[in-house]
Amino acid sequence: MGRLLLLVAxxxxxxxxxxxxxxxTTCLPGPVGGDRLVRYHLRWKAAHDDLTPSSRIVYDVYRASSPGAESFxxxxxxxxxxxxxxxxxxxxxxxTYFFVVRARDAGGHRDANRVERQGVNLCL
Incomplete structure (x- = not known):
């Protein structure tokens, strides 16, 4: 039975x-806009996969300028x-920026989460 489950997996x-x-998040003190540039720091917990170790999973980052507008x-x-x-x-x-991150294993299989975070300036 165990071998059958492994084969199915x-x-x-x-x-x-x-x-x-x-x-x-980012930290840009003072007024925003004009020609000022900002870098956002995105963080997440590692994904897990049946066949690909976490150390080999890559993450696809999607950015949009309105909520829900990411093109996947x-x-x-x-x-x-x-x-x-x-x-x-x-x-x-x-x-204003919105981000979604999706995990992709070595076989090219990508999770389909829609967890979206708006970029937040912690220094305003």
Whole structure:
């Protein structure tokens, strides 16, 4: 019976188990906007997968400028394997950003969570 379950697990690919993005924060004191740029620090807990160790799971980061507007066709950023945080490149500070992070295993299977976090400036 155990071998049959293992065979089924190997034949029926499942995406990683992932709780999604925990936080998206930055610290930009003073007025925002103009030509000021900001980097957001995204954090999450590691995903788990039946076949791919957590150290080999990559994370696809999706960014949008309005809630729920992420396009899941192509990620905005992709992390190196095993990371549980990511810092965006500099972004215009006068725009509101929303982020979703999804885990992807070595077989290319991606979880489908929709946990969205708005970027928060902790220094205002």
């Amino acid at each position: 190997l034949l029926v690919p499942r995406p990683p188990v992932f709780a999604g993005l925990q936080s998206a 066709v192509r990620p905005t950023y992709v992390t190196a394997p095993g990371l549980t945080s990511f810092t965006t490149p500099p972004l215009p500070s006068g725009t």
